[in-house]
Amino acid sequence: MTKPERLLKLIKLLEENKSLHIQDMVDICGVSHRTIYRDLNSLNKLKIPLTYNNGYELSESSGIPFKDLSTEDIDLIKYAISNNPLAENDFFNSKFKKIEEVLNSRSNIKNSVVEFEKQTQDNGNGDSTTVLATFFEAINNKKNINLKLKANENDWHHFSPMMVKISGKDISFIVRKNGDMEKQTISLDTIADIKIEEEYVPVK
Missing domain, CATH: 1.10.10.10 (Winged helix-like DNA-binding domain superfamily/Winged helix DNA-binding domain)
Incomplete structure (x- = not known):
């Protein structure tokens, strides 16, 4: 154990x-x-x-996650996670599996009380997993990023990361250039490489 x-x-x-x-x-x-x-x-x-x-x-104030959820509630959440289109990407897939482990630990019933047909998922591209993980790391640590786009892999572009936009199975990054108040949307599929800068300059 x-x-x-x-x-x-x-x-x-x-x-x-x-x-x-x-x-x-x-x-x-x-x-x-x-x-x-x-x-x-x-x-x-x-x-x-x-x-x-x-x-x-x-303690009564322990605040254990999902404590008040029924087994049926947990089953529905697990179904929504396992059949989420984002699960096709390795980055989200690994996160969802950790959530499922916690959900499983909260149920006193070993067998599911709701039967769902499990959909077969493709885990996605390993490169996009690295890019996603790095983007989230930059947001969490309040760092700027440099992106290299597939259309021109000779140049790095400097951005401040804002958020991730999800539309169906399409994943994009919402970013801003320093000194530019306008948000830009960059599709994950167009990104060749990403790296985090040491200093973060917040966009006001």
Whole structure:
């Protein structure tokens, strides 16, 4: 059992039991007392507060994601994710799989209560995955980017990243040039390469 799997297991155990002792967790997870203490510390770092009252339990303000969703709700979300056109791209596909893992951990029922026909998806192009990941990294870290377009791969173009636009299966970047208030839309398919600049100059 990996650490992420063990943490999800502990969360589920703490939800299902009003009071859980360290030895109980050791026996169920098959690890040492030290490992369990480290796992509880990891849960605390993940903002999942625990209280101790003759045993460990989840705080009422734990805010566990999807706690109030029914199994049917979870099934519908999983269906929407797995059949989303964006899942054809490796970048989004990997993100969706992580969400599905969390959704699966929230359900006490192993088998789905709603039957859906799984659509076969193509995972997309690896180059576009790298470009997407880099674009999101630039947005999250407030960095400017340089783009090289397939129409002219000799030149780099300097932009401030704004957002990603999704229209059906088409993915585009909304960007601005420094000093230019007008937004530009650049299709992901037209981008040959991307790199992040060290400094970010916000567009006002």
